Amino acid sequence: MNAEHHRIVIIGAGFSGLGMAIRLQQRGITDFLVLERASRVGGTWRDNTYPGCACDIPSHLYSYSFALNPDWSESYARQPEILEYIEGLVGQYMLEPRIRLHHEVTRAAWNETDARWEIQTSAGDFTAHYLISGHGPLAEPKFPNIAGLETFTGTVFHSARWDHGFDPTGKRVAVIGTGASAVQFVPEIAPATAQLYVFQRTPPWVVPRMNRAIPPEERERFKRQPWRQRLERAMQYALREINVLGFSNATFERLAMSVSKKHLEAQISDPDLREKLTPNYRMGCKRITVSDDFYPALARDNVELVTDAVQALEPNGVRTADGRLREVDAIILGTGYHTAESPAFKLFHGRDGIRLFDAWRGSPEAYLGMSVAGFPNLFLMVGPNTGLGHNSIIYMIEAQISYILGALEYAQFHGIRVLEVCRDAQERFNTELQARLKPMVWTQGGCTSFYQDARGRNIGLWPGFTFPYRWRTRRFDPAPYRAAP
Numbered sequence: 001m002n003a004e005h006h007r008i009v010i011i012g013a014g015f016s017g018l019g020m021a022i023r024l025q026q027r028g029i030t031d032f033l034v035l036e037r038a039s040r041v042g043g044t045w046r047d048n049t050y051p052g053c054a055c056d057i058p059s060h061l062y063s064y065s066f067a068l069n070p071d072w073s074e075s076y077a078r079q080p081e082i083l084e085y086i087e088g089l090v091g092q093y094m095l096e097p098r099i100r101l102h103h104e105v106t107r108a109a110w111n112e113t114d115a116r117w118e119i120q121t122s123a124g125d126f127t128a129h130y131l132i133s134g135h136g137p138l139a140e141p142k143f144p145n146i147a148g149l150e151t152f153t154g155t156v157f158h159s160a161r162w163d164h165g166f167d168p169t170g171k172r173v174a175v176i177g178t179g180a181s182a183v184q185f186v187p188e189i190a191p192a193t194a195q196l197y198v199f200q201r202t203p204p205w206v207v208p209r210m211n212r213a214i215p216p217e218e219r220e221r222f223k224r225q226p227w228r229q230r231l232e233r234a235m236q237y238a239l240r241e242i243n244v245l246g247f248s249n250a251t252f253e254r255l256a257m258s259v260s261k262k263h264l265e266a267q268i269s270d271p272d273l274r275e276k277l278t279p280n281y282r283m284g285c286k287r288i289t290v291s292d293d294f295y296p297a298l299a300r301d302n303v304e305l306v307t308d309a310v311q312a313l314e315p316n317g318v319r320t321a322d323g324r325l326r327e328v329d330a331i332i333l334g335t336g337y338h339t340a341e342s343p344a345f346k347l348f349h350g351r352d353g354i355r356l357f358d359a360w361r362g363s364p365e366a367y368l369g370m371s372v373a374g375f376p377n378l379f380l381m382v383g384p385n386t387g388l389g390h391n392s393i394i395y396m397i398e399a400q401i402s403y404i405l406g407a408l409e410y411a412q413f414h415g416i417r418v419l420e421v422c423r424d425a426q427e428r429f430n431t432e433l434q435a436r437l438k439p440m441v442w443t444q445g446g447c448t449s450f451y452q453d454a455r456g457r458n459i460g461l462w463p464g465f466t467f468p469y470r471w472r473t474r475r476f477d478p479a480p481y482r483a484a485p
């Protein structure tokens with residue numbers, strides 16, 4: 001194989017991959033490369049450009065602790081500003097020479113003899129001793145399995161690949177799905193459309209957003225006195241952590257549910273619509289959405305919330321189970337992402353050629369969400385059970401970065417060429433993790449969600465507070481690993 005060799009190859013230039021790259025560089029480790037399939041960095045925040053796209057974790061917290069941005073213009077920044085922040089990091093940390101855009105990794109196979117990963121991309125081959133994958137937990141849009149999708153003759157696109165050539169003005173539009181993305185873009189397009197049909201399978205729990213513009217004086221203070229921003233960030237972190245109690249404590253859960261129900265009552269006066277929007281599962285079971293304008297959008301005269309199941313798409317519209325056809329010019333799919341069975345898992349071929357996709361069989365698990373038995377020298381970022389329903393994923397990403405750095409430095413120091421987590425350590429870790437998840441709302445809340453695999457096992461979320469994860473990953477512990485020189 002005529003391939004370019006690096007000590008470390010990182011897949012993906014989103015928050016995970018770039019954060020890893022910055023920290024490697026800061027530690028003086030420079031023999032690495034970031035392979036990114038797209039034409040720009042940014043990951044989630046490059047791909048999701050739908051109207052209204054914004055973070056739902058406060059920006060002070062949804063950014064790196066080592067690269068605070070005193071200039072956030074709103075408490076919940078919008079997509080263009082987050083993308084600008086991420087792109088700015090590339091220049092700030094002089095990462096350009098280490099990033100290869102338009103390099104889609106199509107296969108990564110462990111070569112036992114040479115103890116290295118052989119990586120094929122759309123633009124050439126590479127080898128690396130270590131492969132770190134930040135391919136993204138929500139990077140592969142999921143198209144619904146609805147009969148007739150290909151027969152529809154109008155415009156159809158997924159919210160994660162917004163068609164900016166499409167103008168909703170005066171059009172009849174169908175939105176399928178009412179998850180976190182739809183909650184953000186429905187209010188943005190509703191006023192322009194002639195008629196908007198929102199097809200809902202399960203109503204989301206919605207809480208007030210309480211976004212606010214951050215005035216220039218406040219930003220100036222953050223610049224002059226960064227401790228103020230750190231304090232703000234720490235307070236927001238603590239507040240978010242308290243939310244965990246809502247997922248595990250009945251009193252807190254009732255309190256949180258009453259906040260959301262009051263929000264609904266205040267914004268929707270029609271009892272039938274209110275009924276349709278009242279969730280029949282426990283709060284937190286699915287991702288909680290934050291919005292001040294989703295409910296008012298649904299109450300508009302030109303918007304209909306349809307709760308009859310979508311049966312089929314036809315050339316000119318959407319037919320529901322009650323036999324009714326709603327004719328539309330466009331269909332926007334707010335139908336989420338592949339998680340438990342992400343096609344990304346097909347890339348990795350571990351020991352004996354086993355694919356990660358086949359090893360997991362629809363039910364991903366790893367040690368600390370990062371290491372998988374049978375896949376030596378591979379570290380996953382935001383891997384199984386390290387997603388969050390209540391706090392900033394950047395906190396978890398930073399924990400993983402420091403753990404992986406620890407592993408690399410340990411291996412270097414001890415002359416180790418191969419690091420592989422032991423299967424029994426991985427199993428013990430997951431048995432304990434699943435036992436902790438079992439009584440929690442994500443498993444017992446009476447819903448199905450993208451946090452779960454097909455059997456209802458939670459493969460997405462870290463159970464509970466995040467600081468124990470940080471504690472557990474603060475230092476690389478070689479004990480659960482098999483190390484070979």
Ligand SMILES: Cc1cc2nc3c(=O)[nH]c(=O)nc-3n(C[C@H](O)[C@H](O)[C@H](O)COP(=O)(O)OP(=O)(O)OC[C@H]3O[C@@H](n4cnc5c(N)ncnc54)[C@H](O)[C@@H]3O)c2cc1C
Binds near residue numbers: 035037
């Ligand atoms: C609309 C939306 C809003 C969100 N809001 C929040 C929020 O408010 N708070 C929060 O905590 N989380 C939020 N998330 C979750 C979000 O995914 C994470 O916060 C974070 O962006 C993940 O970063 P990442 O780098 O791990 O993955 P990504 O940002 O998805 O980046 C992955 C990168 O890998 C690249 N890649 C994938 N496969 C390949 C391949 N084969 N070859 C080369 N490159 C590849 C992709 O092109 C992409 O650039 C949101 C997600 C979405 C979709």
